[in-house]
Amino acid sequence: MAGAADLEAPPPGAGEPISEAEALRRLRQSEDQSLQYYAAWWLGRMRSRHPDAVPLLQAALRQRQPRNPAAGVEHNAVARNAARALGKLGDPRAVDDLLAALEDNDDGLREAAVRALGDLRATAAVAPICRRLASGLTGAGAPQANSPKLQEPCEALLEALGDIGLAEDPVLRVIEPFLNHDRPLIRSAAGRALLMLTGDPRWANDLLSLLAHPQLQVRRAALMDLGAVGWRPALEPICRTLAENSLKLIALRGLLEHGQGEPDDEAILAAMDALL
Amino acid sequence: MPEVLTTAALIAALEHADSSAALLTATQALAAAAGDDQAAITTLVQVLGFNNPGAAVAAVDGLIAIGPAAVDPLLHNLDVHNYGARAWAVRALAGIGDVRGLELLEQALGDDIGASVRRAAARGLGQLQLLGLEGPLREAVIERCLQALEAGGGDDEWVVRYAVVVGLESLARTMEGDADQLQRTYSALSQLAAEAGEPTPVVRLRASLALRRLP
Structure with a gap:
């Protein structure tokens, strides 16, 4: 569901608005990483077209830094934001550096990199993503010791496979086991990917049933996933879901912009009007 | 009791x-x-x-x-x-549509930090109940709604601009032949229907629908 709701929000401590030139200057220096962190976010958010933006973000993506809990800094904070920004800028030159980041030991960086590779529709990422997921529920999908995380950032890896769109049998076979994961968010990501890749209605049922899940967080994820797929038969179930109208509106926008067929555009627009 | x-x-x-x-x-x-x-x-x-x-x-x-x-x-x-x-x-x-809410709706669309607040306000500015209002007062209320919605067409969030389109369409139906106000409404909707003026496809589709539906 990431990439949907409020990920566009500025990072903590963002400060006042800056110019593109100032963002590039901050990213170019390396003494103050918090300035680089904000600059990387800014260039992605503003969809910078400056010729220096991508090369500077690629350099930032190669930076490594330890986690600093005292300063509230996450592991490889600058590199993670650079990966996210490169996904937004849509320049295929970034693919090789992102593929390298996908092999990093930091799973947070792998997650940011794979989301960006999904944004870039990078077919070169399909094989390494499948390799990471191939160990299935007991490998990639098993919980880490003493952490809420899984061994691999499965949700992001699955979503990226759907976004990239290579609908080959081996890819589908890697995704399918995750429909039975213990965690509903992982099931939702797997359903989203299979539905995107095949358009086969049988994969929609799991997503539709998650719209009625007792946890709000799961209902929100299923909304975002159905919207990302553009699954128009979900119109009525989405409208009935107990969740914020803001999220339903984003999901319905997805049905309209990514989907086709019935219900038609006017039916979706009428449903959106009723949610304002 | x-x-x-x-x-x-x-x-x-x-x-x-x-x-x-x-x-x-x-x-x-x-x-x-x-x-x-x-x-x-x-x-x-x-x-x-x-x-x-x-x-x-x-x-x-x-x-x-x-x-x-x-x-x-x-x-x-x-x-x-x-x-x-x-x-x-x-x-x-917005749902009640009482003109006593006008000032709050104007402020909300113009200044509120919450996109969901601005969104609701934009919709509400198109559906105030004007039935009991006399000519000049009625026109003044419509004028304030129109100005707020015209400005709201430049909002940063697509969902607010979408709501502005819906507000403009319903407001246009209350305009009793005021050519200037109608013209400005069409002009604001046309801008939101064109790729040059509006980056989000769903907003453009909704604005085009409004323009087709209005006389």
Whole structure:
């Protein structure tokens, strides 16, 4: 569901608005990483077209830094934001550096990199993503010791496979086991990917049933996933879901912009009007 | 006076609700029984600040059904620090459509930091009840709505611009042959229907639909 709701929000401590030139200057220096962190976010958010933006973000993506809990800094904070920004800028030159980041030991960086590779529709990422997921529920999908995380950032890896769109049998076979994961968010990501890749209605049922899940967080994820797929038969179930109208509106926008067929555009627009 | 006792009992039930489901049921029951009971209306306004979407929807529906009697309690009990509550209150005022809410809707669309608040305000500015208003006053209210919506067409969030389109379409239907106002409405909608003026496909589609539907 990431990439949907409020990920566009500025990072903590963002400060006042800056110019593109100032963002590039901050990213170019390396003494103050918090300035680089904000600059990387800014260039992605503003969809910078400056010729220096991508090369500077690629350099930032190669930076490594330890986690600093005292300063509230996450592991490889600058590199993670650079990966996210490169996904937004849509320049295929970034693919090789992102593929390298996908092999990093930091799973947070792998997650940011794979989301960006999904944004870039990078077919070169399909094989390494499948390799990471191939160990299935007991490998990639098993919980880490003493952490809420899984061994691999499965949700992001699955979503990226759907976004990239290579609908080959081996890819589908890697995704399918995750429909039975213990965690509903992982099931939702797997359903989203299979539905995107095949358009086969049988994969929609799991997503539709998650719209009625007792946890709000799961209902929100299923909304975002159905919207990302553009699954128009979900119109009525989405409208009935107990969740914020803001999220339903984003999901319905997805049905309209990514989907086709019935219900038609006017039916979706009428449903959106009723949610304002 | 059994009705008074009933309302008081429903308020007590709502205040003691210990789950989302119980709160939703209690809110629906109170909304159905509230009538113009001030304590009941005030309690429904408070529900808007409970951070419980299900109950808030029920409270908004109830407040809209109560209508003009709910306007003062809504205007005077807005929690300025709770943006969820503000969004629900603006939705209720938008749904009631009483012109006493005009200033709040203008402010909300222009200044509020919450996109969901600006969104509700834009929709509300298109659906104020103008029936009882005389010529010049009526035109002045429409003018204020139109100016607020014209400015709202430049909002940063697609969903607010979408709501501006919906607001402009319904506002246009209240304009009784004022050529200048109609012209400005078409001009704002045309801008939101064109790729040069509007980056988001769903907003352009909605604006095109509005232009097709208007005379």
